[in-house]
Every structure is written in C-alpha cells, then in structure tokens.
Amino acid sequence: MSGKLGIHSLVFTDDWSPAAAEASCRAAAEIGFELIEVLLFDPAALDIPLTKRVAREAGLELRLGMALGLDTDIASSDPDIAGRGEASVARCLEIAAELEAPAVSGITYAAFANYSAPATKEQRTQVAASLARLDRRAGELGVRLGLEPVNRYESYLVNTLDEAADLIRASGGSNLFIHMDTFHMNIEEGDIAAAIHRNASLLGYAHVADSNRGLLGGGHFDVLGYCRALVSAGYRGDLTVEAFSSKMLREGLVGGVRLWREAWRDSLVAAKAAYDVLRVARASARAGCTVW
Secondary structure, X not given: OOOOEEEEHHXXXXXXXXXXXXXXXXXXXXXXXXXXXXXXXXXXXXXHHHHHHHHHXXXXXXXXXXXXXXHHOOOOOOHHHHHHXXXXXXXXXXXXXXOOOOEEEXXXXXXXXXXXXXXXXXXXXXXXXHHXXXXXXXXXXXXXXXXXXXXXXXXXXXXXXXXXXXXXXXXXXXXXXXEEEHHHXXXXXXXXXXHHHHOHHHEEEEEEOOOOOOOOOOOOOOHHHHHHHXXXXXXXXXXXXXXXXXXXXXXXXXXXXXXXXXXXXXXXXXXXXXXXXXXHHHHHHXXXXXXX
C-alpha cells in the first residue's frame, strides 16, 4: 500500500473562495497530508487557476470528486438529461487534465438521489455505453474515471464493489476504476475484506470514513482491519479521509448527506486526529502488526 494520504476539502469547508482554499490547503499540508480532494459541485463554477495555484503553493497533489444530479443523470430515460450527464462527466475529465490530476471519480454513473425502484437492465446497458464513450475520452486526455459505489439511499445503480466491477467490465473500459468509500462499504458489503480481494485489480482510490461519517476514529469502523485487507490485496492507491460536520457545511449539502449532527467545531483538530488514525493504521498494516 504505497499511495499517498489525503484529505477531502469538505473536512475544512465547502467554500472554495481564495481565502478558504488557501487556508484549507495550507492546513492539510502542515498536518502532513500529501493531497487534497476538491469536489466539483458545478464544473463550470470551479476556479481552475486558483485551485492549481493553492495546491501547488502548499505542495499538495490534487484529486477531484463529483456526483451527478437528477438533471444530469446518465441513467435517465430522457435523452436530454442523459446527454447533459455525459457532457458533465466529460467536462470534469477535461478539468482533471487541466489541473494535472490523475482522475475524477465519484457518483459518475447515475444521479445522487434516493430512488423508490431498482435500476432496469436497459438503464444498466445505457450507462455502460455512456461509460464506454467516457472511457475513450479519458484515454484521449490521459486521465482516468472512477466509479464510487454508494449506499442504497444515495443511488440505485452501484452499491457494492462487485456492481462497480460488473459495470466497468460491461463498458469494456480500460481507463475506469473502482473508487472505494468505507462509509458505504460498511453498509453494503457483507465481507469487506473479501470484496476487496475479489476486485483488487480494479481498485484505484479510497475514501476512508467512519461508520457515522463523522470524525475518523469516532465510530466503529475497523480502520486497521481495512488497511490490512488493502495491504494483503496489493492495493497501491491513495487513502483520502472523508469526514463531515454540519458545522462546516451549508444547508443544502447538510441535507443532501443527511448530516444532522455536528461532529466537530474545529476542523484543524479533526483533520489532525484523522491523519493520526490513518497514518498509524497504514503503518501497522504494512508492518504486519497484530495489535494497534
């Protein structure tokens, strides 16, 4: 497990103004993180020169996340909506290339939404065809596209690593990978270590979040066991802390992820604590320690 340790910008703020972006990147670097993930709420709204500058000045690498919405759902039966979704993902891939980030990943296969019925076979076929086209575009740009399985309350198409792998294989893509998220895995996977081993060849990125999506180390997720499974499976990708507190986020995002409680009030303290948990777990897993 040789990848970098990173932190999601939402640990600090959902404001990506110059002052907030500079402060977030500076804090992440001072703690010891090697990369910061920036979420593309609206690809057209991201200040690309600012983002490149603040990361570079802090000595951080960039990672990019995204989530499609109901008006940009590539699984939609409405061809206009599906087309907008594919165009949105394509634009995010272009932004990744402009920022010299290796990939963009997240809910890239359907809308971030709570559905009342399962996806159909026709929808899965449609999404696979769209991903095949996006895979070609990613290859042209020299970047990759990640599919993040999320829990059943946030999508109906890809909830497990196996489902992500099936969709990648159906698309025939060579620039696609699975983006793990331990919060969602803790809900949907019957055996996390077994799922990791079954899909090891497709794993490319990881969000490390606790069971309550709050402070890493403040829930019951077995971070050390997870890191041991990754080491055993030969995972070489990055590990990025994703943790939320309603104190740091605006009302719309708080409602979107059902984040009703304050997990912390001081992001610097939370980020440092998360870094220590992840650093020690990774080091212990690498060393083959039986206790932590």
